Amino acid sequence: MSFPLSPERKHLNVLVLCDFPNLIRYKRSDRLMVRHLYNLLFIFSQNGATVTLNDRSGLPHDVLWVAGSELTAYANPFLSRKAWAELEFEQYDVVVCHFDLERELASFLATGKPAAGDSVIWSMLNPWDSDYQYRFTRVDQLFEPGAAFCMDETFLEQQLKPFRKRMQAACRTYTYTAYLKTFGKLVTALQANNLRLAKKPCKRILIADDYRRRLYLGDSVVWMNYVKKLLRHCGDFDQVTINIDNDNAFDRLQSWYGPAFGAKVVISKQPFASLDFATYDLVVLETDLVLKFLLQVQDRPTSFSATSVYTINPLTDQPDGRQDGWDFLAGKEPAAAFAKKPEPVCRPERALAVSTTERAAADSWLETQGVNSDHGLIVLLSGSSRAKKVLPKEEFYDLVGQFLQHTPARLLIFLAEDLCETDFAAAGLLSDRLIFRPAGGVREDLGFLISRYTRLVIGPCTGMLHFANAAWIYLLLENKVNAKDLPQMVVYTGKQEHDKDYLPHNWWGDSLVRCLVLIIENGLDNLVDMRQLPAEVEFLQTCSDQACNITAKLLFNKLTNIPEMKGLLRAAPPCGKAEPLCS
Missing domain, CATH: 3.40.50 (Rossmann fold)
Known part of the structure; x- marks a missing residue:
């Protein structure tokens, strides 16, 4: 088990396990990962540790740096090229491994062949995935106050910061x-x-x-x-x-x-x-x-x-x-x-197989909530990996209110850490047509998007709508449903600040999902069907805005103007009582 080592230990032996292929990402050297590795070498060595960087590949590290830079030879004094079985793990107080090597290292140590002694294992950080699940303790805990390599302000400003600037300037891309x-x-x-x-x-x-x-x-x-x-x-x-x-x-x-x-x-x-x-x-x-x-x-x-x-x-x-x-x-x-x-939309490679059991389980639960084929179901998705891809919470509540007012269908909302049932009550959204369900597994939640009761699924540019699209394609190809039984599926989106190359056509072209894109026309916000827009990144970056700026009023008004929605969006009955949908 990893734990912070006492800073009273004046001299530590550190082993870093990182092979050259671990520094490759998207067919080139990963500059963030390279700088992270060299950052560790610098901190450990400058704080009195004896450092060994074991790289089994045998490939030189100078190719990672601009020719003539001091960093081309920086790793050489630390480099070891041994197989793990040749390493004497008991000599090391600290073992740090690349996160891609965690599973291999755990299996290797479990054989009992290496005597790990008092060494403890730490994992290098994954700079691309903040939600990464580490097998060992994250290496940054070694630098916390009271840990073995905690750093004072003088070291940070006078040594580490200049070294990082030199790395930034000298790091180059080693290509495929x-x-x-x-x-x-x-x-x-x-x-x-x-x-x-x-x-x-x-x-x-x-x-x-x-x-x-x-x-x-x-x-x-x-x-x-x-x-x-x-x-x-x-x-x-x-x-x-x-x-x-x-x-x-x-x-x-x-x-x-x-x-x-x-x-x-x-x-x-x-x-x-x-x-x-x-x-x-x-x-x-x-x-x-x-x-x-x-x-x-x-x-x-x-x-x-x-x-x-x-x-x-x-x-x-x-x-x-x-x-x-x-x-x-x-x-x-x-x-x-x-x-x-095959037909452009229903391509076999786009189909996601779903079982009758998965659909039936969702249908049965919905029936316990009072849903039937007369009333129908609308699924409102609100989650995404990035907050700026979704409606702000207040606008989402407003959208729910619009649906309660203008459709008799029941509404299914998946709850999350930042979306609680009590929040809806506090927003004045009280209706027996609201159905709340904690988000489950992906396949479990998918069952509700492909339920025989579902009439409309709407949400941001998110994976669950991709899943629903693929599942409905499968059901069509397998003749398990007729085209007339398909629900309306609508995604709203806009340009994405974190991805300058984002183009909705790449994600929703040739799909069963209608994609509405936020476009600014003459200073006014408008939602435009993606099919009416040029498939050009430059156009989207120039004429669009982020989805978080879409209002509930704008979105709902656009939905009411879609001919296929006419039988679904109409005035709701009084007192929140559900009435049958138009056939």
Whole structure:
């Protein structure tokens, strides 16, 4: 168990476990992670510790810095290149590991082979995910008051701050192309092997994606779409293994998408180092795993004579575009058995399998709340990963009031930490047509969005609407519902300050969801159907505003002008009593 070490210990031995591939993100060196690592080396060494940075890759660190900078050789005095089994863990008072190595380190220590002694384990910080669940204690607790490496103001201002400025100025990007060149002969051999095996049927397939990206629900739907599209190019396979060596992502992706890929596809969590690539006909690597893979197989390139190895980039629906000869989707056409193109919206790769049980469970609970097919249900979503993507709370309450006044349907609202049932009462929203439910798991909540009672789902640009869209596509493709049974699904959005490249067309184009975008026209706010707007980022950045500036009045007025809403939005009966909807 990790705990702050007493500052009375004057000399500490510190071991930092971080391999070069851990510094790669989105096909290039992660500058935030590089600076975090070097920041730790500086703090530990300047406070009298003996520091060892163990990097098993053997790759030089000078490529991370501008040529001529003092930092090109800064890590050299600390570097060790040993296998973990060769390290004498009992010599170290503090062991700090990269967060991607937590699971591997825990398994390694559990064997009892290394004698850990009195050393305690800490995790480097994930600068991209504030909600990351660490296995060990976060390393920043070592710097808190009373801990082993607490720092006074003099050190912070006179030593650490100038060092950070030097890092900021000297840090450079080590690119995908650059590290492919490092393994040029091996890459060329793999590409040549791919050409030789191009027409060989692929019966056993491995897709390796450790999903080190932050796990947003909406992004994960894009990931599902991409993987299903990839599978459509693989022909008549016998088995596909999607391996996700990541504790933070595996459980959720397995829970959300386990059934989505079909009976021949399994999602596994094997350590990447234990994968026997040569047992597969086809290995497809997410690009951030390429360097790790090349390091792992560099000593046995001929063992892949019967295996094709390609790369994928699940962040985009398009091939990489690089002429590196091994992007799996570049130039591909669907396998013959799947060559017939489906309708644009209802594409099989966009479908999320849902069970009859999931829908029935939601229907049964709603019936206990007085919902039936005469009254119908409206689901109002309010949550998002970012506050500026949603209506302010006061506007959300106003929107609820508008629906209570102008529709007889019952309203379902998922409660959250910042959204309590008592808040609605305090806002004067009292009605027997309001249904509150604590947010459950993603699949559980999805059941309400695809209930046979649901007439309208409305919310911000959020993952649950992507889930609902994918589930309804599945129900249509499987002929479990008719098109006339689909609810209206509406998302409201605007430009996003945190993502300058955001374009709603990329998220909601060819979907069942109607997307309303906040546009400023002649100084006035207006909600415009996305389909009427140019698919241009520059236009959105210039003419739009953030969704948090949408008012309830503006949104509700827009909804009442949508022809498909005419039978749903009408004057409510007095005293909050529900009446049947128009047929």
